[in-house]
Amino acid sequence: MKAFDCGSGLVRAHSGEAVYRHIRRAIENGELQAGQTLASTRALKDRLGVSFHAVLSGLERLEREGWVLRRRGSGTYVRDSALNGLQGASGRRIGLVTCGDGSPGARFLEGAVAAARAEVEARSGRLVDMRGERDPAAWESAYDAAIWAGADVAPENLAVERHPFVILSHSCERVFPSAGGYDVVTSDSRQGGMLAGRHLREVGCARALFVGVRPGGGAERWEIFSRLRLEGFEQGWGRPLGAEDLVPVSNYMVTDGLRIAAEVLRRGPRPLGIFAASDDLAMGLCHGAAAHGIELGGDVRLIGFDGQPPRFAGDPDLTTVAAPLEEMGRTAARLALERIERPKAPMRRVCLGCTLKKGATA
DSSP states (O other): OOOBOOOSOOOSTTHHHHHHHHHHHHHHTTSSOTTOBBOOHHHHHHHHTOOHHHHHHHHHHHHHTTSEEEETTTEEEEOHHHHHHHHTTTTOEEEEEOSOTTSTTHHHHHHHHHHHHHHHHHTTOEEEEOTTOOOHHHHHHHOSEEEEEOSSOOGGGOOOOSSOEEEEESOGGGOOOOSSOOEEEEEOHHHHHHHHHHHHHHTTOSEEEEEEEOGGGSSSOOOHHHHHHHHHHHHHHTSOOOGGGEEEESSSSHHHHHHHHHHHHTOSSSSEEEEESSHHHHHHHHHHHHHTTOOSSSSEEEEEEEOOOOSSTTOOOOEEEEOOHHHHHHHHHHHHHHHHHOTTSOOOEEEEOOEEEOOSOO
């Protein structure tokens, strides 16, 4: 069978991930068949316009997740189980288990859950919504595998381990592999923060401020998501921020951003760049700017984080770091279905990159 060359032109910031997605998509849509051999590493490098490292990184991830098999001397080819395992998922029940609709991560879940449901149903499975269910006995009997989903999923929340499960979370750093193993799908908060810092630097901001959460708003450590986003932001900005450039609040809420807007937006020198650790915080700053007659997008630039759609018709078009929620949901669904078919397969940890969604505020 003729080797598959995968098309051309994948030059982008995260080329290894792009190689992975490109080849995986070819497997899923039938361009690559079970047993078919990929082109050589050198041929893929030249054809796709990426580095050897990017090709190797993409192939290693495909092999780790069970899509391909790499044999020294004979090349890389598509595994039969990459297709058969998914096609054999008919009737499988995937439970969606979260902390409930009232949890802080509930809004974060919307896009990911919709994508997970569509993916499971496309594979002839069924997503069983267990949100808010408190009875472990109900969990045990309701599904064959589960997606434990939330912005803040920690090991102490994981009460059931009899069935395989996938953790869908904003951060891998809250999740530690158990002896039995489970799969994790997350987004890269550090990389997202780096995109924000780099953008504010490139548009010529003279000063950068970071607005994040410290529980209680005091001098305690940053909440984990704020810490990761700040670390990436400083890397993208090119230098650490001083204490006077760090603005702590108590929660990731619109009201917290609104409360500090007047003081933060009037800081100098200009142009001033502000990175808020959530879209809700950024939206509060937006409404505060409107109330105080401060125009955003000119000498005051603002970036949020999450990529959530506006809640209300009057909300501004926010520049934000968008987490890949739909892809996270689809990936979690695939991993859950595959885990049923291959329960002893090595644990997989998938961290997806974010993108900068440009709006009117930066």
